[in-house]
Amino acid sequence: MPFDVYLNVAVAGVLTGLVYGLMALGLSVIFGVVRVVNFAHGEMMSMAMYIAVVLFSSFHLDPLVMLVPIAAVMFVFGYALQSGLINPFITRPEHSQFLLVVALAIIIVNALLIIFGPDAQTVQTSYAYDSFAWGALIVDATKLYAGAAAIVVAAALFAFFRFSLIGKAIRACADNYTGALVVGLNVNRLYALTFGIGAACVGAAGTMMTLITDVTPALGPGYTLLAFVIVITGGLGSMPGALLGGVLIGLTEAMAGLLFTPSAKSMFSFAILVLVLLLRPQGLLGRRVA
Amino acid sequence: MSATWLEGLSPRHMIFLGVILAALLIAPWLVNDYLLTVLIVILYFAYTGQAWNIMMGFAGQLSLGHAIYAGIGGYVAAVLFTRYGVGPWLGFLVAIPVCAACGAVIGFLAFRFGVSGVYFAILTIAFAEFARIGFDHLDFVNASAGLFLPVKQYAYNDLWRLRGSPRMFYYVILAATVFALILSRLLLRSRMGYFWLAIREDEQAARAAGIDTFRYKMYAVMISAAVTSFAGVFYAFFYNNLFPEQVFNISRSIEMILGPIIGGIGTLFGPILGAFVLTGLAESVTSALAAFGVDLPGAKQIFYGICLLLVVVALPEGIWPWLARRLGVGERNR
Numbered sequence: 001m002p003f004d005v006y007l008n009v010a011v012a013g014v015l016t017g018l019v020y021g022l023m024a025l026g027l028s029v030i031f032g033v034v035r036v037v038n039f040a041h042g043e044m045m046s047m048a049m050y051i052a053v054v055l056f057s058s059f060h061l062d063p064l065v066m067l068v069p070i071a072a073v074m075f076v077f078g079y080a081l082q083s084g085l086i087n088p089f090i091t092r093p094e095h096s097q098f099l100l101v102v103a104l105a106i107i108i109v110n111a112l113l114i115i116f117g118p119d120a121q122t123v124q125t126s127y128a129y130d131s132f133a134w135g136a137l138i139v140d141a142t143k144l145y146a147g148a149a150a151i152v153v154a155a156a157l158f159a160f161f162r163f164s165l166i167g168k169a170i171r172a173c174a175d176n177y178t179g180a181l182v183v184g185l186n187v188n189r190l191y192a193l194t195f196g197i198g199a200a201c202v203g204a205a206g207t208m209m210t211l212i213t214d215v216t217p218a219l220g221p222g223y224t225l226l227a228f229v230i231v232i233t234g235g236l237g238s239m240p241g242a243l244l245g246g247v248l249i250g251l252t253e254a255m256a257g258l259l260f261t262p263s264a265k266s267m268f269s270f271a272i273l274v275l276v277l278l279l280r281p282q283g284l285l286g287r288r289v290a
Numbered sequence: 291m292s293a294t295w296l297e298g299l300s301p302r303h304m305i306f307l308g309v310i311l312a313a314l315l316i317a318p319w320l321v322n323d324y325l326l327t328v329l330i331v332i333l334y335f336a337y338t339g340q341a342w343n344i345m346m347g348f349a350g351q352l353s354l355g356h357a358i359y360a361g362i363g364g365y366v367a368a369v370l371f372t373r374y375g376v377g378p379w380l381g382f383l384v385a386i387p388v389c390a391a392c393g394a395v396i397g398f399l400a401f402r403f404g405v406s407g408v409y410f411a412i413l414t415i416a417f418a419e420f421a422r423i424g425f426d427h428l429d430f431v432n433a434s435a436g437l438f439l440p441v442k443q444y445a446y447n448d449l450w451r452l453r454g455s456p457r458m459f460y461y462v463i464l465a466a467t468v469f470a471l472i473l474s475r476l477l478l479r480s481r482m483g484y485f486w487l488a489i490r491e492d493e494q495a496a497r498a499a500g501i502d503t504f505r506y507k508m509y510a511v512m513i514s515a516a517v518t519s520f521a522g523v524f525y526a527f528f529y530n531n532l533f534p535e536q537v538f539n540i541s542r543s544i545e546m547i548l549g550p551i552i553g554g555i556g557t558l559f560g561p562i563l564g565a566f567v568l569t570g571l572a573e574s575v576t577s578a579l580a581a582f583g584v585d586l587p588g589a590k591q592i593f594y595g596i597c598l599l600l601v602v603v604a605l606p607e608g609i610w611p612w613l614a615r616r617l618g619v620g621e622r623n624r
Contacts, residue, residue, distance in 0.1 A: 037408045092606065094407050095352050099551060100602045102544065106595030110588030118587070217588075221540055225419060228412050267423045270416045277405050277413060 004136035009258045010251060011139055015147030017250020019208045021243035022150040023223065024230035025157065026201030032237035033174040033194040036086055036097050040105035042223025044199055047108060048074050048206025049215040050116060056123045056210070063123055063207045064145055071153075071203040078199025083192040090191070105220065112217035120214035128211075146208035153204045154243055157197070161239070170194050174237075222266070229273045235286020244285060248272070295472045297479075306619050314464055318457045326456050330528070332569045333463040334521060339549035339561030340470040341517035346547070347556035348478060349510035350490030352411040355396075355418030357542035359389045359515040362421065363522030364532055368437050369430075371527075378452040378527050385519040393515030397508045406493075415540060422538030436533040439526065452527040459528050466520060467562065473517070474558050486510055490556070541591075548594060552601045554608025563610045568597060 027041045038044075051070050055061040085104070089097045130141035161167040173180040173190050180187055209215075226249065234245025249269050256268040276283060296304075318326055338360065345351050366388050367381030376384075396417050400410050426434045447454030452462070477483050485506045488496040497503045526532055536542070553564025575593050579586065605612055 095346075095555075096602060096606055098352070098408060098411065099598060103595045103598035103602060106544070106598065107592055110591040110595065113588035114586050114592070225412075225415060225540075229416070232409065232412065261427070264423055264427055267420060270420045270423075273416050274399070274413070274420075277409065278399060278403055281403055281405060281409070 007136065008138055009254050011137060012143055013251040013254025014247050015143040016212055017247040018147040018150040019205050019212065020226060020230055020250050021246020022154055023202055023205035024227045024242040024246050025154060025239060026198035027227045028231045028237060028239060028242040029201065030195055030198035033170055034082065034191045037101065038198065039098060039101040039224060040108060041202060041227045043105045043108035043220035044074065044202045045206045045223045046112060046215060046217060046220045048203040049210050050112060052207045052210045053121045053123055053215055062125060063210050064149065067149060067204055067207050070207045071200040074203030075196040075200040079192045079196035082195030087188055087191065105224065109217055109220045116217060118216065120216045122214045123210045125211065142211040146211045149208050150205065157201065158239065166193065226269065229269050232283055233272055233276045235283025238283065238285045241283055241285035295476050303619055318460045323456065326460060328569065328573050330456065330460050330463055332565050333467050334524065335546065335549045335569055336562040336565035337463060337467045337470050338518060338521045338546040339565055340474055341514050341521065342547050343550045343555065343561050344474060344477065344517065345510050345514035347550060348483060348490065349486040349507055351507060351510060353414045354411045355414035355543050356518055356546050357538050358418040358421045359393065359518035360522035360525060361537040362392055363389050363519030364526035364537055365431055365437065367523040368439060368526040368532055372437065372439060377450055378523055379450065382520055382523045385523055386516045389515040389519035390512040393511040394508060397511035401504050401507050418538055418540065418543060422534050425534035425538060434534060436531055439530040441530050463524055470517060471558060478558065482506060482509060548598060552597060552609060554610035557608065557610045560608050560610035567609060
């Protein structure tokens, strides 16, 4: 195969990987702060995708325009979920929290199945088949927009956690729960905010993902696993790690789809997960927690 | 002169267990075909739930990929049967070491490198998914087209080749469930059982007390995997077809663990009770919906989700510890 085929597939994989990374970033933020393993992450992703699809098919609202509103809707959903359902479970054993979220995931998937049916739905924008060409490199417009939007949202998130007062307070909660209580932070509210922010990441990622691929209710569990593979690969709790992991997995899947068969591509992500768990359990950019 | 597996049971326990066993023994002669199938499914989940419970309930290792053991067990027996004419019981004898080895690989990778808790759970899912996609591309087992066992009408029940009426399958899975209950009790009362409980409660303390936690966690995974493998053999010969997309699906793993969670993780009777409650209610919901002419493909699963949610929120210990206290048949080995 000529070199430019590899190049084009690799670039497409990296751009898709950025969207994966944004989705995983939400998971990483939630786990890093609230310490709850959000096993309904992919299900929330497909929820956001369906919102985008419905808005497009009913009102012709472009996903790129609806990015912020959908993220806001998911923020509210995440905030309500944490403060209403998950908060009482903060002190429960790990497996108990886990099962709570699994229950939630099952309900979301099947609610989507009942509402929208099993068939794939898609967003057909006017630029769906456009592409940019630079010499031998040809990039789909949708993937480029999606990848760029993912970078912008991730950058905004980094800035929020680095510079804003609330962002700093959330990081304080993550670093030292008791200390945060002592200095008078409202930890429950900050946890709810964090879960909301994580959900907003998923909302943005899901909206972008509709540009790249179809949506079916069955996608949820797959995205959940993908988000976990990415976050563990990059390092749980590490924000740059999530983006890096996303790009790595996106690239791996694209290359595996090219060199082997597309249906076997997630085997390669799982192989990466197993390798990382064995060789560097804290993840590529993660810190080892005592 | 009571055997060791009955030791420590009060007369009240004996009567309780005896009544239930008697009811289950005569049940297939009283119910129609549909209810018989439901009972088989219930006992199937009671059995797999108990197998999973050995690992999670006793040793505290959360596996969310138990479908891999049932799937591989089923495929081993089915391939031996269809390709080499080896009967299911001999196939089961092959499936045991294969599944135990598979569990050993996963356990070794995880425990050697300190992968525990949620990471371990995700690793188990990853392996099950790996198997699903792998079998989907493995031509030796017909890949995604599925493996079929020859179906013929049998005039008589051939227990040795597991070909026969649903009633025969019912007694096979009932015997397996009783066997799993006895095995669980023996394990729990053994030296190893106490080590497991110590590991479950506090692994560091267990290690400090001199327990080789790595070794006993490995035993837990391997025994649980070996016990689960029979469920796969049973599934293969009862349904006569195996699709990687179905047997290794993450939903199968989740269904397996719902019973013990709802019944009570770590209890002996919880997985059995959980299977009865969950499958019983789910089938009732399905038939109730069907009676109203509603056919919603996701309704049963939503019901599962809501049940799980309610139990996790309201009865975190499960139904059985709560019910046992009321019946006065509490388990001391909790």
